[in-house]
Amino acid sequence: MTDQALKTTPLNAAHRALGARMVGFGGYDMPVQYEGVLAEHRWTREHAGLFDVSHMGQCKITGEDATAQFERFVPGVYAILKAGKQKYSLLLNKDGGIIDDLMAGRPDHDGLFVVVNAGNKDEDFAFWSANLEGDAKLTVLDRALIAIQGPEAAEVMAAHEPILAEMGFMECARLMLFGCDCYVSRSGYTGEDGYEISVPADQAERVWNTILEDARVKPIGLGARDSLRLEAGLPLHGHDIDPTTSPVEGALTFALSKSRKERADFNGADRILKELADGPSRVRIGLIVKEGAPAREGAEIADMDGNVIGKVTSGGPSPTLGKNIAMGFVPPAYAALGADLKVIVRGKTAAAEVVAMPFVAQRYYRKPKTV
Numbered sequence: 001m002t003d004q005a006l007k008t009t010p011l012n013a014a015h016r017a018l019g020a021r022m023v024g025f026g027g028y029d030m031p032v033q034y035e036g037v038l039a040e041h042r043w044t045r046e047h048a049g050l051f052d053v054s055h056m057g058q059c060k061i062t063g064e065d066a067t068a069q070f071e072r073f074v075p076g077v078y079a080i081l082k083a084g085k086q087k088y089s090l091l092l093n094k095d096g097g098i099i100d101d102l103m104a105g106r107p108d109h110d111g112l113f114v115v116v117n118a119g120n121k122d123e124d125f126a127f128w129s130a131n132l133e134g135d136a137k138l139t140v141l142d143r144a145l146i147a148i149q150g151p152e153a154a155e156v157m158a159a160h161e162p163i164l165a166e167m168g169f170m171e172c173a174r175l176m177l178f179g180c181d182c183y184v185s186r187s188g189y190t191g192e193d194g195y196e197i198s199v200p201a202d203q204a205e206r207v208w209n210t211i212l213e214d215a216r217v218k219p220i221g222l223g224a225r226d227s228l229r230l231e232a233g234l235p236l237h238g239h240d241i242d243p244t245t246s247p248v249e250g251a252l253t254f255a256l257s258k259s260r261k262e263r264a265d266f267n268g269a270d271r272i273l274k275e276l277a278d279g280p281s282r283v284r285i286g287l288i289v290k291e292g293a294p295a296r297e298g299a300e301i302a303d304m305d306g307n308v309i310g311k312v313t314s315g316g317p318s319p320t321l322g323k324n325i326a327m328g329f330v331p332p333a334y335a336a337l338g339a340d341l342k343v344i345v346r347g348k349t350a351a352a353e354v355v356a357m358p359f360v361a362q363r364y365y366r367k368p369k370t371v
Contacts (some may be wrong), residue, residue, distance in 0.1 A: 009054035026118030049220035057121025062111030067133030096268020144204030149194035168367035177327035191232025233357030
C-alpha cells in the first residue's frame with residue numbers, strides 16, 4: 001500500500017514525534033519499532049511496554065437478544081458471563097473455520113464489548129450486521145486502544161487508579177480513567193501481565209503521553225509485539241489460523257465450552273466434534289530450530305527422511321530463550337513432544353524438535369482463590 005492509502009490511528013502523530021519507524025500493517029500506518037525490536041522486547045519482559053493497538057476493531061452488541069445471537073457464531077458460553085468478566089473466543093464460519101479470534105466481555109451491563117483483529121474487522125462487522133437477528137444491534141465504536149504490558153504494568157496503572165491493581169486476568173470494567181470514559185481489561189497478547197485501555201479517540205494522545213511520563217514505561221512497536229506473542233505461543237490470525245483452520249487444528253479447544261459441545265449448536269459443530277472424536281488432519285505445534293537461520297513463515301517442515309509434511313506459519317529468534325522458535329502445522333502423527341523433525345530454510349535443512357507451548361511461561365495475574 002502507498003502511504004496515501006494507509007489509514008492512521010489517533011496516535012499517529014505521537015509515534016512520529018517519538019521517531020518511530022512506520023510501516024503498513026492491517027491497512028494502517030503503524031510503528032514497527034522505536035529503539036529496536038530486541039531492546040523493546042526485553043524492556044517489555046522486564047518493565048512495562050506501551051503499545052498502540054487502535055487499529056483493532058471495537059464494537060458493542062446490545063439488546064435483549066445480544067448474547068443469544070452472539071453465541072450462534074462462537075463456541076463459548078456468554079449467557080452466564082458476569083459483569084466485569086471477558087473471554088477469548090472464535091468467530092466461526094459454517095465449516096467450522098476461524099473467521100477471527102476475539103475478546104468479548106461485559107465491562108458494564110450494556111451488552112457485550114468486543115475487540116477483533118484489524119485485518120478482519122470490516123469482514124467481522126459485515127458478518128454480524130448481516131446475521132444478527134431479533135433486537136441484537138451492532139454498534140461499531142470509534143475509539144483508540146492502548147495496551148500496557150510487562151511485570152511493572154500493574155504498578156504503573158495503579159498509580160493512576162488504585163482499583164486496577166485489584167483486577168484479575170480477563171476481568172474488565174468501564175470507568176473514568178485519566179478523566180475520560182474508558183473500557184479497561186486486564187489482558188493483552190504478549191504473555192505478560194497488563195491492561196488494554198479503550199479511550200475516546202480525541203483523548204488518546206493525552207492518555208498515551210501521560211502513561212509515558214512514568215520512567216518504567218517505553219513505547220513498543222509491532223516488531224516486538226510479534227516476537228512477544230510468538231514466545232507466548234499465541235496464534236496470529238491470517239498466519240497461524242485462518243478461515244480454513246478449525247479450533248481443533250489450531251490447538252484452541254479451550255475456547256470450546258463443554259455445554260456448547262454437548263448441544264452442538266454453533267457454526268461448524270459437525271466438523272469440530274468429528275475432529276475431537278477422530279482427530280484432525282493437521283495440528284498446530286511449537287518447534288525449536290536447533291541450527292541455522294530462523295525458520296520463518298512459509299518454511300517447509302519435513303520428517304527425518306526429508307518428506308515435506310507441513311509448513312511454518314510464524315517463526316523467528318526468541319530474545320528470551322536465545323534460540324530460534326517457530327509454530328506450524330503437521331499431521332498429528334508428527335506432533336508428539338520431543339519428536340525430531342526438520343525445517344527447510346532457503347533450500348537448507350536444519351534440525352528441529354517439537355516442544356510445548358508457550359515457549360516462554362505466560363505471566364498473567366490470577367487472583368488468589370478464596371475459600
